[in-house]
Amino acid sequence: MKPKTLFEKIWDRHVIDQPEGKPAILYIDLHLVHEVTSPQAFEGLRLAGRKVRRPDLTIATMDHNVPTTNRSLPITDPISKKQMETLAKNCKDFGIRFFDLDSPQQGIVHVIGPELGLTLPGKTIVCGDSHTSTHGAFGALAFGIGTSEVEHVLATQCLQQAKPKTMEVHFKGRLPKGVTAKDAILALIAKIGTAGATGYVIEYTGEAIEHMSMEERMTICNMSIEAGARAGMIAPDETTFQYLKNRPFAPKGEEFERAVREWKELRTDEGATYDHRVEIDASQIAPQVTWGTSPGMGTDITKSVPDPASFATETERKSAELALEYMGLVPGTPMTEIKIDRVFIGSCTNSRIEDLRAAAKVVEGYQVAPHVKAMVVPGSQQVKKQAEQEGLADIFIAAGFEWRESGCSMCLAMNPDVLQPGERCASTSNRNFEGRQGRGGRTHLVSPEMAAAAAIKGHFTDIREWKYLGKERETHATT
Amino acid sequence: MQPLRQETGIVTPLDRANVDTDAIIPKQFLKRIERSGFGQFLFYDWRFDSKGNPDPSFVLNQKKYEGSSILLARENFGCGSSREHAPWSLLDYGFRVIIAPSFADIFYNNCFKNGMLPIRLTSEQVDQLFQKAYRDQPYQLTVDLVEKSVYDQEGLKFFFEIDEYRRTCLLEGLDDIAITLQSEEKIAKYEEKLPDYYAIAAK
Numbered sequence: 001m002k003p004k005t006l007f008e009k010i011w012d013r014h015v016i017d018q019p020e021g022k023p024a025i026l027y028i029d030l031h032l033v034h035e036v037t038s039p040q041a042f043e044g045l046r047l048a049g050r051k052v053r054r055p056d057l058t059i060a061t062m063d064h065n066v067p068t069t070n071r072s073l074p075i076t077d078p079i080s081k082k083q084m085e086t087l088a089k090n091c092k093d094f095g096i097r098f099f100d101l102d103s104p105q106q107g108i109v110h111v112i113g114p115e116l117g118l119t120l121p122g123k124t125i126v127c128g129d130s131h132t133s134t135h136g137a138f139g140a141l142a143f144g145i146g147t148s149e150v151e152h153v154l155a156t157q158c159l160q161q162a163k164p165k166t167m168e169v170h171f172k173g174r175l176p177k178g179v180t181a182k183d184a185i186l187a188l189i190a191k192i193g194t195a196g197a198t199g200y201v202i203e204y205t206g207e208a209i210e211h212m213s214m215e216e217r218m219t220i221c222n223m224s225i226e227a228g229a230r231a232g233m234i235a236p237d238e239t240t241f242q243y244l245k246n247r248p249f250a251p252k253g254e255e256f257e258r259a260v261r262e263w264k265e266l267r268t269d270e271g272a273t274y275d276h277r278v279e280i281d282a283s284q285i286a287p288q289v290t291w292g293t294s295p296g297m298g299t300d301i302t303k304s305v306p307d308p309a310s311f312a313t314e315t316e317r318k319s320a321e322l323a324l325e326y327m328g329l330v331p332g333t334p335m336t337e338i339k340i341d342r343v344f345i346g347s348c349t350n351s352r353i354e355d356l357r358a359a360a361k362v363v364e365g366y367q368v369a370p371h372v373k374a375m376v377v378p379g380s381q382q383v384k385k386q387a388e389q390e391g392l393a394d395i396f397i398a399a400g401f402e403w404r405e406s407g408c409s410m411c412l413a414m415n416p417d418v419l420q421p422g423e424r425c426a427s428t429s430n431r432n433f434e435g436r437q438g439r440g441g442r443t444h445l446v447s448p449e450m451a452a453a454a455a456i457k458g459h460f461t462d463i464r465e466w467k468y469l470g471k472e473r474e475t476h477a478t479t
Numbered sequence: 480m481q482p483l484r485q486e487t488g489i490v491t492p493l494d495r496a497n498v499d500t501d502a503i504i505p506k507q508f509l510k511r512i513e514r515s516g517f518g519q520f521l522f523y524d525w526r527f528d529s530k531g532n533p534d535p536s537f538v539l540n541q542k543k544y545e546g547s548s549i550l551l552a553r554e555n556f557g558c559g560s561s562r563e564h565a566p567w568s569l570l571d572y573g574f575r576v577i578i579a580p581s582f583a584d585i586f587y588n589n590c591f592k593n594g595m596l597p598i599r600l601t602s603e604q605v606d607q608l609f610q611k612a613y614r615d616q617p618y619q620l621t622v623d624l625v626e627k628s629v630y631d632q633e634g635l636k637f638f639f640e641i642d643e644y645r646r647t648c649l650l651e652g653l654d655d656i657a658i659t660l661q662s663e664e665k666i667a668k669y670e671e672k673l674p675d676y677y678a679i680a681a682k
Contacts, residue, residue: 016669017662022644025662027669029677037562039512050656053666056679065510079510086512097679123677130561130585144585146563148592156659158666162642194497195555198584228558230584251676259676294497315496315553322495412560414506421529433501433559435524 003269006235007166007201010141010266014124016158023160029123031153032109033060033096035087036414037128041151042090052094053157059118060091061099063108064414068377068404071101080415094154107380107406110134110348114218115382117247121236121263126153131348131430132231133224137217138244139236139266141201144225164230165275167200171208173283178464180358181216182350182428182447184208185223186288186298188280194296197229200276203268204234208282214243215354222349223430226295235267287463289335290445292323293434298445299335301462307331326434327442328422335460338444342425343374343455344437345448346404347411350428351379353386355448360392362452362463364470368400369458375402375417377409395470401455413438426454481594482652486575487621488548491538492612498552499559500586504568517564518571539572543617551608552579556597557586566593576622578629580605591645594652596624598639607635624650 004012017025031054038060045052052058065080067073075081084101091098099105105112110131113119119135125142126132128150135142149159175184189196202224209217217234224232241260244250251259286300297320299306308320308331324331329338345351345359356378368374376396378384384406387393393403410417411429419425419441428451432443446454449463508520525537533540550569556579557565566589569577575595580602582590590597600608611631612618622629624646630636648655 017665019662022658025659025665027666029673030679036509040514040563043512043514048656054670057677059679077510083510083512118679120677122674128561128563130559144561146561146566146585146589146592148563148589152656152659155656156666157670158659158662160655160659194558195581195583198555198581225559228555228583249679255676259674262674294499318494319496412501412506414509431499431501431559433499435505436501439505439524439529 003272005166005268005272005274006139006203006233006266007141008272010122010124011163013122014141023162025158026124026161028126028153028157028159029057030118030125031058032113032125032127032132033058033150034064034109034127034129035062035083036064037147038090038150039083039086040147041128041154042094044151045154050155052096052154055095057157058096058154060087060096061106061109061112062087062101064408064412066101066407067415068407068409068417071405104381107382108348108351108408110222111352111379111383114138114214115247115380117244117250120244120250120259121240121266126159130225131222133229134218134222134348136221136224136231136233137214138240139233139263141231141233143231164201165199167197167202167229167276167278168274169202169204170277170279171204171206171282172279173207173281174211175208175282175285178449178466179285179287180447180449181212181219183285183288184282185220186290186295186445187285188278189223189227189296190288190298191280192227192278194226194294195228197224197227200229202227202229202232203274204232206282209234210237213354214239215352218352219349223295226430236263287447287450289450289460290432291327291329291335292320293326293432294319294323295430295432295445297323297432301335301450301460303335305329305331305333305335336462337459339424339459340372340426340444340454341423342419343372343451344377344410344425344427344429345375345451346377346379346409347429348379348408349430350448351377351383353383355428356383356387356392357390359448359452360395361468361470362449362466363399363401363456364395366399366456366469368455372455372458374400374455375404375410377404377417378406380406410437412436426451426460480592480652480654483575483594483596483649484625485621485623486548486596487619488576489544489546489617490549490551490608490612490620491544491547492551492609493538494553494609496553497555497558500557500562500565501559503557503565504562509562509564514567515571517568518573521568521572543615546573548573549576549578549620549622550574551605551612552577553605554580556582558583561585563589563592566590566595570595578605578608591649594649596622596649598622598629600629600637600639604637
């Protein structure tokens with residue numbers, strides 16, 4: 001038999017039809033739905049008189065719009081409120097399981113899928129959200145789709161898909177101390193560019209990846225889309241299986257053992273080839289900070305804001321000039337001298353329990369700088385609860401952070417959490433586009449540790465030189 | 480879906496690389512539950528100042544480009560968020576064709592679902608079009624999906640490549656859900672063999 005990549009194994013297994021001269025018809029095992037990209041899809045079904053084919057394989061929650069302050073208060077934005085009510089009604093009308101705002105399972109869709117054990121190795125997973133690539137961390141083929149495709153999956157449980165190409169991104173060696181999965185993926189994007197993986201599904205391999213926790217792997221796969229990739233994936237291993245064991249929707253007992261035996265086959269065969277390969281020396285990666293308005297515009301914390309003239313092409317030079325103008329930065333400024341006004345720790349990239357533990361460890365014993373407004377937004381109600389039980393919330397609150405309810409929050413600022421024009425933010429999210437966190441807002445993407453340290457110092461600082469004041473605390477396996 | 484065979488229109492040049500879907504339609508406008516009415520918000524933060532007044536320096540506010548139906552852009556157009564509100568806003572504003580050296584995947588795909596045609600030309604060809612579109616008089620192009628070409632009245636003509644299936648769907652305005660449903664039997668048969676451990680029930 002011809003050796004196959006991880007991607008090809010999952011792809012081949014899910015192609016139910018390959019009509020002559022047409023794209024493949026790919027079966028979808030799990031469809032995640034949220035309030036922003038679904039209303040028009042449900043409306044389309046109604047207009048065409050179609051039903052949801054597999055409501056049992058469809059799961060909905062709300063995350064983008066939701067306020068992260070007191071949940072007992074009414075939602076003040078009438079249009080947001082209407083969008084949320086529309087999702088609730090659509091789920092009711094079409095018989096879809098729905099984790100509402102007051103549900104203990106509510107959270108960012110890419111946080112709750114894994115934590116509930118809905119995300120499993122070998123599945124095809126889609127959602128009307130580009131960061132669906134997150135779920136690839138479990139050895140699933142997961143990608144974002146538009147609203148028309150949401151409607152398509154609701155109606156048929158399938159998608160028409162042209163087969164993407166494959167790319168291996170190999171992180172050789174180990175990440176140095178203080179350097180995180182976030183730094184690794186930002187370094188990759190800085191290297192290959194935001195369109196570097198367009199048309200490809202990335203498989204991440206190498207020692208650095210193998211040693212990562214599931215949370216770290218999710219951070220890596222999450223930002224695959226920021227390199228233009230259709231999806232990112234990592235072969236499942238013991239770390240994956242341990243994470244999934246006893247999750248609410250994961251198989252149990254005998255069934256779990258049987259599933260694990262099958263999942264162990266989900267790795268790239270020896271001799272299988274990728275269409276493209278990139279290698280990165282993980283041991284040489286430094287903590288990253290972005291300086292521009294695209295996730296690829298990033299550099300090491302030890303370096304300075306680049307001079308647009310230093311770029312190779314006219315397009316790059318012009319992009320850098322526009323970016324620096326928007327960001328209000330002067331070439332040659334050391335990254336450590338950039339002062340910040342706000343800190344956002346959250347988003348589907350970095351709002352899981354490990355992220356909060358890492359940030360809390362930095363913060364413990366310190367106070368947020370007087371001129372900085374900082375907030376922590378857990379990815380889900382479960383993460384929030386766990387962080388409170390572990391005492392992390394107390395550490396953040398004592399240091400002067402705001403401690404919020406779960407949601408997308410300031411990652412895209414569709415809710416009341418918004419930057420003011422000119423405000424500069426150290427953010428653990430995934431996009432530093434113009435206006436992403438609020439019109440005129442200036443976003444610098446960093447790891448949770450780097451964001452936490454920036455909150456304390458009031459400017460960026462090299463986390464590798466941080467003086468930890470807190471006691472060494474036990475880290476527990478996530479529940 | 481409205482078919483598209485040929486489109487003749489004025490070209491609007493948007494000279495920026497990596498235009499993301501947040502720029503095409505900022506998030507505060509994603510709360511509507513309809514597909515229509517998004518054109519007024521297209522490129523909002525570039526088109527209007529913070530008080531909501533049109534910024535005369537932005538191309539869409541220049542008289543020369545009024546009524547344009549062809550948008551000319553740079554590399555990696557439509558990157559970022561998967562929001563289909565981006566093509567909805569472009570279409571509702573009046574654009575049916577977007578020409579660029581490259582597009583982000585999800586955006587590219589979303590265009591076809593809405594009867595819009597994204598065309599990839601080489602960077603050199605796109606450069607030539609930019610120069611023409613910047614002249615004082617409105618620059619008009621014709622896009623012909625039947626013969627897969629782009630041409631003007633001055634003898635310029637480029638051919639482009641496009642997936643045959645996408646082309647057919649666009650030429651005929653086909654509903655692709657109906658096409659997938661032609662494989663219904665195969666879907667049902669496949670479903671009989673789904674791994675039981677993928678069933679979603681609290682266990």
